[in-house]
Amino acid sequence: MSTILLIEQILNGLQFGVMLFLMAAGLTLIFGVMGLINLAHGALYMVGAFAAASMAAWTGSFTLALIAALVAAAMFGALIELTVIRRLYKRDHLDQVLATFALILVFSEATRWVFGSFPLFLDMPDALSGTVMLPGGIEYSKYRLTIIIIGLLVALGLFLLIARTRVGMRIRAGENDREMIGALGVDISILYTMVFALGAALAGLSGALVGAIQSVEVGMGEPVLILAFVVIVIGGIGSIKGALAGAILVGLTDTLGRTLLPVLFSTFMDASAATTIGSALASMLIYILMAGVLIFKPTGLFGSA
Amino acid sequence: MIRERYINAVILALMVIISIAALWMDEPFTITLATKAVILALAAVGLNLALGQGGLVSFGHAAYFGVGGYAMGILASHAQNYTPLMEVPFLIEGTNQMPVIWLVAVVASALLALVIGALSLRTSGVYFIMVTLAFGQMLYYFAISWPAYGGEDGLSIYVRNEFPGLNTLVPIQFFGLCFAVLCVVLFMVHRLNQSPFGLALMGAHQNEERARTVGINVTRLRLVAFVISGAITGLAGALFADLNRFVSPVMFDWHTSGQIMIFIILGGVARLCGPLAGASLYIILEHYLGGLSEYWQIYLGLILLFVVLFAKGGIVGGLARKEVRHG
Numbered sequence: 039m040s041t042i043l044l045i046e047q048i049l050n051g052l053q054f055g056v057m058l059f060l061m062a063a064g065l066t067l068i069f070g071v072m073g074l075i076n077l078a079h080g081a082l083y084m085v086g087a088f089a090a091a092s093m094a095a096w097t098g099s100f101t102l103a104l105i106a107a108l109v110a111a112a113m114f115g116a117l118i119e120l121t122v123i124r125r126l127y128k129r130d131h132l133d134q135v136l137a138t139f140a141l142i143l144v145f146s147e148a149t150r151w152v153f154g155s156f157p158l159f160l161d162m163p164d165a166l167s168g169t170v171m172l173p174g175g176i177e178y179s180k181y182r183l184t185i186i187i188i189g190l191l192v193a194l195g196l197f198l199l200i201a202r203t204r205v206g207m208r209i210r211a212g213e214n215d216r217e218m219i220g221a222l223g224v225d226i227s228i229l230y231t232m233v234f235a236l237g238a239a240l241a242g243l244s245g246a247l248v249g250a251i252q253s254v255e256v257g258m259g260e261p262v263l264i265l266a267f268v269v270i271v272i273g274g275i276g277s278i279k280g281a282l283a284g285a286i287l288v289g290l291t292d293t294l295g296r297t298l299l300p301v302l303f304s305t306f307m308d309a310s311a312a313t314t315i316g317s318a319l320a321s322m323l324i325y326i327l328m329a330g331v332l333i334f335k336p337t338g339l340f341g342s343a
Numbered sequence: 344m345i346r347e348r349y350i351n352a353v354i355l356a357l358m359v360i361i362s363i364a365a366l367w368m369d370e371p372f373t374i375t376l377a378t379k380a381v382i383l384a385l386a387a388v389g390l391n392l393a394l395g396q397g398g399l400v401s402f403g404h405a406a407y408f409g410v411g412g413y414a415m416g417i418l419a420s421h422a423q424n425y426t427p428l429m430e431v432p433f434l435i436e437g438t439n440q441m442p443v444i445w446l447v448a449v450v451a452s453a454l455l456a457l458v459i460g461a462l463s464l465r466t467s468g469v470y471f472i473m474v475t476l477a478f479g480q481m482l483y484y485f486a487i488s489w490p491a492y493g494g495e496d497g498l499s500i501y502v503r504n505e506f507p508g509l510n511t512l513v514p515i516q517f518f519g520l521c522f523a524v525l526c527v528v529l530f531m532v533h534r535l536n537q538s539p540f541g542l543a544l545m546g547a548h549q550n551e552e553r554a555r556t557v558g559i560n561v562t563r564l565r566l567v568a569f570v571i572s573g574a575i576t577g578l579a580g581a582l583f584a585d586l587n588r589f590v591s592p593v594m595f596d597w598h599t600s601g602q603i604m605i606f607i608i609l610g611g612v613a614r615l616c617g618p619l620a621g622a623s624l625y626i627i628l629e630h631y632l633g634g635l636s637e638y639w640q641i642y643l644g645l646i647l648l649f650v651v652l653f654a655k656g657g658i659v660g661g662l663a664r665k666e667v668r669h670g
Binding site: 275 | 644
């Protein structure tokens with residue numbers, strides 16, 4: 039395997055990781071502040087992708103499509119927070135899991151009802167299609183590079199939001215002591231709705247960005263949701279830093295595992311067996327990584343007990 | 344207020360009455376639906392032990408269901424193709440005998456539950472949910488990418504496996520067999536709940552610290568419960584595969600885990616016959632709502648939301664009204 043191909047795969051892994059971060063950041067924020075496990079986060083990812091695909095089909099503008107994804111996901115997020123999620127904060131995790139699982143059923147089937155079962159397609163903008171020459175003579179997809187940059191910018195923005203602004207201060211305060219910030223005159227229910235909508239918007243953005251690479255279809259959010267859970271378990275619940283580290287780790291492990299394992303196995307077994315065993319093992323690699331983290335640090339890399 | 348014991352008797356009797364009535368009216372499809380409800384209920388009885396009694400919210404029970412299913416699929420496919428499963432170091436042949444298949448399914452899923460449980464029980468609460476979900480999904484992807492037994496397409500078994508003295512292809516006989524298995528398992532779980540082990544498990548659910556203080560090894564206790572739970576669900580998986588004469592990675596899908604959990608919540612958490620009531624209601628909903636609209640899962644989702652938000656306790660809880668002792 040050539041170095042160029044390897045670097046390309048590393049970039050792909052990075053792009054995957056950055057997308058996972060957008061999902062995991064929202065999940066971990068919502069868990070950190072409200073103590074809620076939200077399975078419907080994948081549904082919001084799907085809402086973002088469908089909103090973007092519809093807007094792009096209607097106006098032809100990719101920028102408008104991204105805005106539509108952000109707005110639609112945030113709106114649906116706020117809507118389910120106000121109607122359903124709000125009643126779950128004081129419930130146990132089992133109730134949260136079941137209620138948000140019910141939301142997935144409703145969202146998925148409703149989307150199938152409105153848009154049909156066939157996948158939609160979201161084209162990447164002309165300005166970003168094609169490749170760009172990176173230093174070292176590596177050709178890489180412009181669009182994927184843009185995703186990496188957008189993802190890292192969002193990560194930076196999120197750090198600044200939480201570390202430097204008044205809203206961020208309240209979010210951190212909410213993680214530490216809900217009752218106290220309520221007593222200090224902060225309207226917690228508005229804060230909760232805002233955090234939920236923020237997480238939803240991130241999921242929607244991620245869905246729209248990925249939608250241009252893959253197809254936009256019902257159920258697209260579910261594999262990503264579960265990977266985001268793996269990310270959170272590895273990174274530590276409630277930690278944005280952990281989510282970023284975990285996401286990049288999972289993205290790289292998965293992408294590199296899929297390319298390298300079959301090659302590695304072919305050094306000591308015949309080609310077809312190597313492909314079979316290599317790819318079967320590669321599909322399990324991130325879970326093995328998760329198991330490893332659980333053995334050595336059950337609260338995740340950046341988690342506190 | 345009705346005693347839970349009477350409700351349980353009524354639920355079990357209803358299953359028998361419905362299938363005998365269906366036999367009498369020559370409606371084999373109804374018997375098959377009842378069989379499906381019984382098998383799915385068995386899977387949920389397994390999960391209920393971990394989730395209801397033990398308070399371990401496992402979102403990955405599809406793993407054991409799938410392993411049970413594949414235990415049947417792999418053994419039966421070797422039997423139907425007359426190929427040995429393994430020749431070195433010693434010969435293992437496939438089989439189409441249900442008792443053997445059940446034993447393999449139970450042992451395989453128990454071993455898997457031992458590994459997954461040992462890892463997952465290092466965590467608790469929301470981590471536990473995510474970790475079990477992730478391990479379940481790992482097996483799903485493995486089943487898809489492993490081509491030897493059908494990969495994504497699954498595996499068809501042409502003839503239902505045999506049970507000594509029965510013709511399992513006759514719907515009522517297969518129903519009777521599954522129902523008998525369910526009753527035996529329910530009885531065992533009932534006895535288990537009353538035993539010191541079951542009481543300790545519930546005690547640890549209520550107050551972990553107190554259980555530790557009186558000298559109970561909570562982690563080991565939970566691990567044992569988790570293994571038994573996985574084994575029961577694995578047995579259900581083997582029966583389910585035999586009902587459909589087909590196994591596929593869908594059995595491993597996390598929607599399957601969610602469904603098994605839905606049966607419990609519809610029927611009533613930690614109620615002995617809750618899973619049976621829940622699974623039956625689910626089958627009825629699937630059958631009738633599915634007939635009304637292709638998008639019946641919207642209604643299922645709304646019903647589930649309603650039950651979770653406003654009607655805790657499910658069917659059995661609603662009828663018995665009394666809180667479960669340890670609730």
